Amino acid sequence: MRVSISDSKIEMGKKAAACGAKYIRLAIAENGVANIVLACAPSQNYTYDALVEEKGIDWSKVRVFHLDEYIGLSDSHSASFRLNLHKTILDRLPIKESNFYPIQGDSEDIEATLNSLDREIKSCEICVAFVGIGENGHVAFNDPPADFETKKAYIVADLDEVCRNQQFKEGWFPTFDAVPKKAITMSCQEIMRAKVIINSVPDTRKAQAVKMAIEGDVTNMVPASIMQNHLNYYVFLDSESAALLEKDYE
Numbered sequence: 340m341r342v343s344i345s346d347s348k349i350e351m352g353k354k355a356a357a358c359g360a361k362y363i364r365l366a367i368a369e370n371g372v373a374n375i376v377l378a379c380a381p382s383q384n385y386t387y388d389a390l391v392e393e394k395g396i397d398w399s400k401v402r403v404f405h406l407d408e409y410i411g412l413s414d415s416h417s418a419s420f421r422l423n424l425h426k427t428i429l430d431r432l433p434i435k436e437s438n439f440y441p442i443q444g445d446s447e448d449i450e451a452t453l454n455s456l457d458r459e460i461k462s463c464e465i466c467v468a469f470v471g472i473g474e475n476g477h478v479a480f481n482d483p484p485a486d487f488e489t490k491k492a493y494i495v496a497d498l499d500e501v502c503r504n505q506q507f508k509e510g511w512f513p514t515f516d517a518v519p520k521k522a523i524t525m526s527c528q529e530i531m532r533a534k535v536i537i538n539s540v541p542d543t544r545k546a547q548a549v550k551m552a553i554e555g556d557v558t559n560m561v562p563a564s565i566m567q568n569h570l571n572y573y574v575f576l577d578s579e580s581a582a583l584l585e586k587d588y589e
Contacts, residue, residue, distance in 0.1 A: 340567055342553065342574045342588040344581045348541045352385025355575040359386070359467050359537045360393040366466035366534075367400050374460075376468035376525065376533060377428065378406040378479065379420035381509060383471055386539045386575070387428040398432045404460050406470065407480040407524040408442035410449065410495065418511035419444075442493070442523045449495065453523065457492040460529065468533035472540045475501035476548045476561035480524035485562035492529040496522050527565050535571040538563075543579040550583040 345351040359375075366373035377383075407420060414421040421441045429439060440459050446452040470478055477483065482499045503518040512518045530536065540549055552563035553574055559565075566572045581588070 353389040355386040355539045356389035402438045405442045408444035409519040410521040465533040472563040478563040480522040481562040483560045485559045541577040
């Protein structure tokens with residue numbers, strides 16, 4: 340685990356993007372293609388703003404897998420992660436639409452959707468996964484207690500009250516009751532299959548979750564803690580999210 344603490348969110352995003360871009364270029368050079376995973380959350384926007392400015396990446400050779408999505412929301416809903424991934428990064432880069440593998444959370448056949456996503460992602464190697472940490476310590480929508488054992492690439496997750504309240508407070512939904520109770524999420528084991536994990540986590544409200552996730556025990560009650568076991572795990576924080584850490588980092 341490598342932890343980088345920046346004075347500002349913009350600096351944090353630039354460092355995270357530079358690190359991720361390095362491995363994207365390497366994958367293209369070695370394999371002719373780079374398969375990446377993108378999370379959709381306000382915490383990732385600083386990284387994505389910097390990533391679109393990175394030079395020397397042939398984005399036509401990049402394939403994007405979607406990390407998670409609410410069940411029941413169309414891709415035109417203002418809170419849809421598909422919609423917001425397009426706004427925050429996909430529409431700002433020359434990525435082929437056919438190279439984006441979205442999660443159809445409003446599918447009439449969720450099981451078929453899960454199976455299709457599973458086949459696609461397991462047929463390739465993920466070079467970089469860009470992920471965050473939730474206020475409840477989740478990674479993707481793997482809320483506590485997370486399933487650390489499943490080998491399925493994508494699963495249906497029940498969203499806990501802390502998670503749903505975070506989505507409400509961030510302004511995605513008009514009321515707490517409007518926040519969906521279920522989502523499709525990439526599993527913890529599938530995230531761990533990525534060669535490199537880039538974890539960007541700003542803001543004071545994430546400080547306690549960050550402390551538990553990177554300095555606490557590995558436990559499914561703090562799902563993001565599983566990433567401590569990854570060989571190429573990079574954590575990028577700002578001064579606010581790092582405020583409760585006790586160990587010395589750069």
